[in-house]
Every structure is written in C-alpha cells, then in structure tokens.
Amino acid sequence: MTPPRAPQIPVVVLAGFLGSGKTTLLNHLLRNRAGNRIGVVVNDFGSIEIDAMTVAGQVGSTVSLGNGCMCCAVDASELDTYLETLTAPSARLDVIVIEASGLAEPQELVRMLLASDNPHIRYGGLVEVVDAAEFPATRERHPEIDRHLAVADLIVLNKTDRVTEAGLRAVREAVETAGGSAAVICSAYGRIDPELLLDPVTRADEDDSFRQLTFEDLLPEADRTHADHLHAAYDSVSFTADVPLGPRLFMAFLDSRPAGLYRIKGFVDFGVGDPGNRYTLHAVGRFLRFEPQRWARDEPRRTQLVLIGSGIDAHALHKELEGCQDAWQDATEELERSMWGVLRYVRQPDDDEA
Numbered sequence: 399m400t401p402p403r404a405p406q407i408p409v410v411v412l413a414g415f416l417g418s419g420k421t422t423l424l425n426h427l428l429r430n431r432a433g434n435r436i437g438v439v440v441n442d443f444g445s446i447e448i449d450a451m452t453v454a455g456q457v458g459s460t461v462s463l464g465n466g467c468m469c470c471a472v473d474a475s476e477l478d479t480y481l482e483t484l485t486a487p488s489a490r491l492d493v494i495v496i497e498a499s500g501l502a503e504p505q506e507l508v509r510m511l512l513a514s515d516n517p518h519i520r521y522g523g524l525v526e527v528v529d530a531a532e533f534p535a536t537r538e539r540h541p542e543i544d545r546h547l548a549v550a551d552l553i554v555l556n557k558t559d560r561v562t563e564a565g566l567r568a569v570r571e572a573v574e575t576a577g578g579s580a581a582v583i584c585s586a587y588g589r590i591d592p593e594l595l596l597d598p599v600t601r602a603d604e605d606d607s608f609r610q611l612t613f614e615d616l617l618p619e620a621d622r623t624h625a626d627h628l629h630a631a632y633d634s635v636s637f638t639a640d641v642p643l644g645p646r647l648f649m650a651f652l653d654s655r656p657a658g659l660y661r662i663k664g665f666v667d668f669g670v671g672d673p674g675n676r677y678t679l680h681a682v683g684r685f686l687r688f689e690p691q692r693w694a695r696d697e698p699r700r701t702q703l704v705l706i707g708s709g710i711d712a713h714a715l716h717k718e719l720e721g722c723q724d725a726w727q728d729a730t731e732e733l734e735r736s737m738w739g740v741l742r743y744v745r746q747p748d749d750d751e752a
C-alpha cells in the first residue's frame with residue numbers, strides 16, 4: 399500500500415517569549431535524554447549551559463556535544479543547510495529540537511519545516527513555553543502571544559514557583575482559552591516529563607525493545623528527588639494487542655482523545671489495512687503523525703502504545719483501545735477506504751503543510 403520510507407527524524411520547535419524558560423527546558427531535556435541522541439538548533443548559542451559541552455563553536459558551526467547530542471546555531475535562512483547536516487546518517491539523531499529565538503514568530507519556523515524538502519525530517523510539533531508570572535504583562539505588551547498559543551501543540555506554563563495557586567489558575571485559564579485545543583502542562587524550571595518529547599530509544603545497537611521508560615531510567619541519580627514529584631503528576635497507559643486495530647475505530651478513538659492526554663507513542667498494526675507496514679504513531683498535544691515502516695521479516699505483528707496524560711481515566715482509555723481491535727478484518731474496499739483516515743496523517747514527500 400504505502401511505500402515504506404526510511405525513518406524520519408521528528409523536528410520539534412521550542413518557542414516562547416524572551417526569558418520564558420526555553421533554554422532551561424532544553425537543558426533539562428538534554429540532561430534527561432534517556433539515551434536519545436538530540437540535535438539542537440539555537441539562535442543564541444552561548445545561552446546553552448550543558449555541563450558536558452565545551453563551547454567550541456561559534457554561530458554557524460555544528461558542535462558535537464560528545465554525549466550523543468549535536469548543537470548548532472543558525473540564522474533561520476540557513477536552517478535547511480543545518481538540518482541537512484543534522485540528518486546525515488552519521489549523526490544518528492533521534493530527535494531535533496529547534497529553539498526559536500525569543501522574538502521569533504514560531505509560525506514562520508513551522509512553515510519552513512513543513513515546506514522543507516528534506517526527506518529525513520518530519521515536523522514534530524510546536525511547544526510554546528509561557529512564563530506564568532509574566533503572562534498578563536507580556537500579553538499586554540505583545541498581544542500576538544495569543545496567536546502563538548493558538549498554533550501550539552503543547553503549552554508549557556513555566557515558572558509556576560513564582561505565582562500563587564489562584565494566580566496560576568487564572569493564567570492557566572487564559573492560556574487554555576487562547577491555546578484552543580493545545581494541551582497545557584505546568585512546570586517549574588522547565589522540568590517537564592522528557593517522555594512528552596522524547597521517545598524510548600529503539601536503535602538496534604542499543605535497546606531495541608519497546609517499553610515505557612521509568613522515571614528511574616529517565617533521571618540521573620542526582621535528579622531522583624524530583625522523580626516522585628514528576629511522576630505523581632502523570633498517568634500512563636500501556637497497551638499491547640496481538641489482534642490488529644480497525645483503522646476507523648482507532649481514528650475515532652484518536653479524534654475523541656481527552657485534552658489531558660498529552661502524549662501517545664508507539665506503533666500500530668492495522669492488519670490487512672496495510673499488511674506490509676507497521677504505523678509508528680507520534681502525538682504531542684493535538685499534533686498527530688503516522689509513519690509507515692516495513693515490518694521486519696520475523697517481527698510479531700502487534701500494536702504497542704504508551705499514552706501519557708494527567709487527569710485521564712487510564713482504565714477507561716485502555717478499555718476504549720481494546721474496543722478498537724478488529725479480529726475479523728477482510729481485505730475489502732471498505733477496509734481500504736477506512737485506511738484513508740490514517741493516511742491523512744502520513745507525511746507525503748510533496749506535502750507542504752500538516
């Protein structure tokens with residue numbers, strides 16, 4: 399059905415007004431990357447303070463951070479050139495994060511990514527960081543922040559330590575209204591669950607088993623004290639099925655997913671809907687993408703998903719997923735048509751918009 403393609407590297411845009419905490423969040427991700435090789439593109443190279451990094455580069459150079467990360471600083475006009483470097487097979491990156499400068503219009507960057515003809519990347523969503531303490535003032539000075547929030551897939555309401563509970567409630571409400579259906583999560587010092595943006599490593603030479611990483615896996619020894627706190631804020635659901643999922647049933651599930659469900663990842667077996675491929679699923683907030691990949695010859699045909707959210711009813715979601723199984727599939731025209739709903743979310747080489 400759909401021709402298999404080499405895996406594409408998700409490119410996540412990290413945006414937010416000056417000082418909202420983008421670099422802090424990025425450093426948190428880099429410290430808790432759980433084996434992921436992260437490519438970082440920043441406008442302001444010097445602001446990244448990664449322990450392991452010797453800041454050898456200047457604007458325009460690509461620097462290997464030596465711990466599986468690469469970093470380069472670019473002008474937006476040079477983005478394509480740098481993405482080419484970062485997506486070279488020798489870089490072996492799992493995800494690329496572009497930190498937009500505090501003054502940039504994130505829509506521009508997103509448009510550039512969607513229009514990019516680099517076949518090795520796929521747009522991975524827009525994360526907008528908001529300073530909870532400054533939001534009312536920022537909004538007054540820069541009403542365009544509402545526009546940024548409206549196109550975000552995930553909003554991180556940062557600096558919650560600087561506001562009262564009532565203040566946070568009010569800001570959250572305002573941000574949720576402006577953000578439409580984007581998921582909103584709160585953080586202090588950008589300490590979000592790295593799993594919201596990073597996938598478990600599935601490289602054959604490291605750990606090729608698909609599983610939900612635990613917080614012990616994710617956080618280095620020194621950060622363990624935060625683990626319980628972080629963990630308490632999230633619920634996760636793991637779902638495995640040896641019976642294929644019905645494309646229409648599963649798309650209906652995704653269309654009605656609750657707002658608190660921030661992240662879904664894993665892969666799906668649509669059975670005779672597309673017998674040759676498994677469909678890697680990547681969802682952050684309302685952003686959704688499928689990527690067909692050839693099943694390995696002896697790989698068990700199976701769906702494996704991990705769902706992460708807060709305030710979600712894990713048991714009910716699991717039950718709903720069970721209801722998406724379709725044991726009696728026949729290769730009919732109707733089934734082929736029902737795959738169209740899935741294929742809408744597969745990036746085609748000539749796509750220039752989501």
Ligand SMILES: Nc1nc2c(ncn2[C@@H]2O[C@H](COP(=O)(O)OP(=O)(O)OP(=O)(O)O)[C@@H](O)[C@H]2O)c(=O)[nH]1
Nearest residue numbers: 415416417418419420421422500556557586587588
């Ligand atoms: N109190 C508090 N301070 C924070 C938090 N997150 C970040 N900061 C501080 O806020 C300042 C700005 O954070 P950055 O991460 O540099 O912000 P940025 O969005 O990258 O800033 P620009 O690059 O200027 O756009 C730094 O001094 C951080 O230490 C937080 O949650 N609470």
